[in-house]
Amino acid sequence: GNITFTIIKPDAVSKNYTEAIFEKIEKAGFEVLKRKDVCLTKELAENFYEIHKGQPFFAGLVEFMTSGPIVVAALKKGNAVEDFRATIGKTNPLEAAEGTIRKVYGEMVSRNAIHGSDSDENAQREIRFFFTPEEVEF
Numbered sequence: 116g117n118i119t120f121t122i123i124k125p126d127a128v129s130k131n132y133t134e135a136i137f138e139k140i141e142k143a144g145f146e147v148l149k150r151k152d153v154c155l156t157k158e159l160a161e162n163f164y165e166i167h168k169g170q171p172f173f174a175g176l177v178e179f180m181t182s183g184p185i186v187v188a189a190l191k192k193g194n195a196v197e198d199f200r201a202t203i204g205k206t207n208p209l210e211a212a213e214g215t216i217r218k219v220y221g222e223m224v225s226r227n228a229i230h231g232s233d234s235d236e237n238a239q240r241e242i243r244f245f246f247t248p249e250e251v252e253f
């Protein structure tokens with residue numbers, strides 16, 4: 116597919132990295148189709164990360180994702196999901212390749228600056244989760 120979805124997480128937003136991160140995303144060849152600022156409630160964060168329910172880090176993940184504003188966006192590029200995962204780097208910033216967004220802007224696995232969808236199916240789910248149909252009439 117040619118669409119993916121991203122979240123600039125609360126750590127990166129609070130450190131004012133948002134615009135630098137979007138510049139890096141656009142430099143990597145992605146078009147930002149739509150973006151908006153969001154604050155997650157506990158219920159929304161639990162629902163968004165429901166796949167991780169039962170993991171030892173789940174409560175901390177929900178706490179972190181509700182700790183401040185986030186920025187969500189739909190992105191367009193050929194091979195979007197895979198290319199974007201490469202652009203952001205490994206989940207753990209300490210293991211992420213040089214120049215990747217998580218390497219540059221992330222601190223640790225629990226504060227890793229950015230999310231990228233892991234499949235075309237999840238990209239669609241996540242876009243529907245955050246945007247109304249009217250907001251994403253691309």
Ligand code: GTP
Nearest residue numbers: 172175176205206224225226227229230231232233
């Ligand atoms: P996302 O793009 O944010 O979904 O990251 P990911 O796909 O690289 O990782 P995954 O979906 O497996 O995990 C979602 C988020 O949970 C990660 O981005 C981390 O912030 C957090 N997480 C995952 N694994 C761990 C872990 O072992 N410890 C902690 N503390 N957090 C974790």
Ligand code: MG
Nearest residue numbers: 230231232233
């Ligand atoms: Mg994931």
